[in-house]
Amino acid sequence: MFKAAIASFIIIATSFSFHFWPLPQKSSYHSLFISNSLSDNESISNHLYMLTRRPHVAGSEANAEAAAYVLSTLTSYNIPSHIASYDTALTYPVSRSLVLTRPSPDPPIKFSLQQEVYEGDPYADVANEVQPTYHAYAKSGTAVGPVVYVNYGRVEDYVTLKEMGVNVSGNVVLARYGEIYRGDIVENAYEEGAIGVLIFTDRKDYGGGGGDVKWFPDDKWMPPSGVQVGSVYNGAGDPTTPGWPSTEGCERLSDEEVERAGDVPLIPSLPISWADGDAIVRSIGGQVASDAWQGGKDAPVYRIGPGPGIVNLTYNGKQVLSRIENVVGIIEGAEEPDRFVILGNHRDAWTFGAVDPNSGTACLLEVAERLWKLQKKGWKPRRTIIFCNWDAEEYGLIGSTEWVEENRQMLASRVVAYLNVDIAVGGAGFKASATPQLDELLIQAAKQVPDPDNSSQTVYDSWISSTDNPAKIGRLGGAGSDYSAFVQHIGVPAADISFGEAYPVYHSMYDDFIWMNKFGDPMFQRHVAVASIWGLLALKLADNEILPFDYLPYALELQRSVESLKDEVANRGITLVPLVKSIKELETAATKINEERKALEGSKSWTSMCKDSQKVRELNDRLMMTERAFTDREGLPGRSWYKHLIYAPSKHNDYGSTSFPGIDDALEKAKNLNTADSWHSVQHEIWRVARVITQASLCLKGKLT
Template structure:
């Protein structure tokens, strides 16, 4: 009789909560047995040389009944043994291939069921709850979202847990920007969004230092390195000046860092209507999708990952932390504030000096964009506070049936600068929808082959803090056991599917996308529209920057990773207008895109968790390595290549890696087609396990233990962040960094050293995927 037959009335065994309780329970049980045996006669049976006492009454009828019971028991035992023998013979006859086919059919059935379980009203319900109040990290409202997610995980049958950290967060205290005119008049900017929300955190930059600066202003376009080079050619100096920059091209933290390196004393960033309001001609939210003139983009300007006080180790309450001086050294060095287009109009219209280059002009209603300076000066006054604050990660686990020690992780963050309907709670709603469907599958008998872990991170907006602290705490386990990390930050911002991943996951993403109807065109699959929108360019982009919570998994541990979403950019990003009304009206009116996003995300997770052999395609990785090597060959002569530098070591390593991949593909084919008698069942299962371990460990081989030069926390030698843009991706980051340095220092030997490092990493990957000592 199975457990399902018993239902809620199934007999249960109480579990002792301590060793002492277990001992007491055993002693009580033994005493009870002794007492019962003393009250009635017993018959002793010898089973395998051991005597077993059975209670026995003395009347003839009872003795006959007892004999009959013994006879029935023996018959039952014989029947079980015969049945077991028959099943062994049956397996030998049907063989591995038959078992494997039945196993795959069973999982496919559950996967189809997962797709069919989609419900639009469930994600809408999640979003309404998650976005009913602003919930910046460290706030009571943010903790309420953690409780909400945990409660739903539990209600869906997931084993659920919490993990808190004490981390350094930053909040605004006072902010002001005042224009000081030569005639003595002053104009103070509003620095607010309309209509204001008392519960929302005011527009500010997290971790910006406090400061009071009064200076002339220079306009520096997007604040990139090339923009300052252009100012140099125009003989415009930013030394000591306040720089005003428009959002859009690079990460705001890099904007502030580049300005500080150029000698600026403070930075003001604004959202130009050209970039965030469609040129300002098509209306504004709530009538149109565009950012209103009072809209402001909040965000962090910290360039690192994780808690600034504990770089490389978790933020335990009583653990080691950097000194205040050391923390200050890794945080931004000059104050900065974000402002709206309305407020920027006052500053930009007051600038004189040379007219800005044509491509620097935006859509503010001013006659000309000028670079400055004067005659107006600006006073920027900012006071902030930094304090250790508790944050909370939530996780839900569905344990694997056959490989419970192998983890497939799906993650999204909850914290938001304001309401966060798109960023991040469209992703949170998708995660909860996946949890709901997984819960139903478990009720219908499904259990994944490998363990699935659903992760809800906190404090991502401050610098990927929740996920990074968790990865740093679990790094040794993850390095051995994590199969893949699948990230969704903003699940939906508009039409069109997009994905970034490490190359071995490309084919899996495309296979899953082929099975899902496009939410905006039911006659086509997601793959159809995805392929068409790529227009011949690579469909899957790469992960290397620090844009979301995949960073610690890939860059620090070497876990194969994915980031996926519908739509690309949305104009109300990090503003007060990222609310449920905007998402319902413009981002995803019917929630069909959000349902499709959760289906693709969950199905990719199911394929990795349930496939007998992990579906990684390393042939595609070899192709990508060749593309990057050709690019380096092209870059070197364009940058004054020293003839002593050669990329031949990389070419040789790729050739060996490709040969190893072909060998592995043959192994996979053999295991899938293995017949009865070709090998013992358990030997085949062991072979699968060994192969899977090689597949999941291969990505780790691309790491360098010492890390990238100048960015040691980042250890991946194939993909890394751009040095001028945290959101940007750089292939062979060590090589590219060395080339940039060589242009100044002339040290081309360092470039060759980085070439050798990459070659050695590829050779290590070859050894791992082959799985044999050399």
């Protein structure tokens, strides 16, 4: 199967390195922005503390208070700000229960499904405000049946089960979190005939591997009662308003229409702790799972089942039309106010959200404060900078999606780039993902910012020396955060940055200020580094005379993706010639526009070039609009909201991504059906991708055929 997933990053090459420098008078402001005189880790710490005093799930009073805090803070920095609100269909738990019936003489177990407050927890007084553990948009209902252990619940895991002669149909599956999006775990189980799903936080993955390892508050690991909650909705935006904004009084789909759309689950599910998962594992008999499917140290032997343990899973939820609030702040550009550089982060959290997402919110406010300080020193951005603090991201990227859908035409014609930070800090180690034309800009910014864990080097220095994917940039094909609507729906260049990768207390009630202060970033210097890189990217995009985009890495990456396709279509009567040809045209066009830029910069002084504003503007428009050309108005087959034909989520893993997702989907179908029509569909998708790449080349060239 052809997959160029997020895991298949590209190695940063310096052979096509291109230096993009702002005007001399701007560069001094950029240097000042990342200086110690403007950065403030104490202020960041205070913002995080204020934002995480109470659990603040989307639609709650506490989240509205957090929105008011962000709004008042931006306003205090003299940034004109407002609330963009939407009425969206959110779900909350009403009741849930889980009973395990074990073979005699063991008595049944009725699980409490409670995350425990630890001794000395400073948030014990508001712990009752944490929502009961549940999956947003889970199907209400009851499932009673033997348990089958399915590892991570991936498509390949079910292939393994079939090879073992195990059928999950009519049973309740037990899957562990990790590897794929929880909504796809439920969807894959439904496709295999399961009647219910339990997803547990395995100690192997989140508890430090088991054994004598301590857990929070004594160490960073998930406690035994910790539960990863989250959404199991497989779409983007309000499910009742697919493709249009959830404004007051708008058209909405009925519950039946939403179910027919196929993005909400059709069987009940519950998230459970590793302690509860451990008890259920012990009740399962049958074949012993392979080593790769086993748990951590001192875990029971993982067997496949079915049964003999039987679970009775009941979940009842309610759907409520809830008001969500995006906070939007705008610093208007002095010379090109109609060109937008957008910084985005979401605010809503399943519980306290110190890591996810409010480490990012605190950094957003830090960037805003530093830009305010620059303005007091005389700086004005060339282009408009917009701060967006999204709501209801956790439910399915709802706040950002509704805003993009409402402002689609203006955003599609005016946005230069979207810069996302979701989790700003979850640990050590810089991580970055982007559309390829921003690769070099990311590298240059990382070279200018000190490494928060080693002040003798830069972030880039530690990045390239990392043993875990050294100096690699991921791609934004997954639907894991708010860049999705910008990249995958309207085709805007984008980047996403963070420190740390997975963190153990993800989406649990233990993701609080204490965890961050003790384990995530005790000195808040990693937060400072995120704010520095994020703001520096924004400044270069907002201030540079010529936009710092280079499409040559894009063409080179697409060439590598085509190479991966060759074995997949060999001996199937499929030709890749149109795709190869279109990518070659893109490479030529990217080389030519780089030469145009060099000519503009080299043959004239900066002063004289500024006078030729129309030529610069036209060149910038081509650079800005080329990403839009990779979209197709019909979108992906069966997934029309996703318009980008180069980057989109994997059909069976919303967190994963594929290059050429339409081709990938068609290939999977053709392999299963192996009919002439199915292979013809593969060829059709190859032609579609070739056409959008050709459009991108024409956009870069800027001349009619």
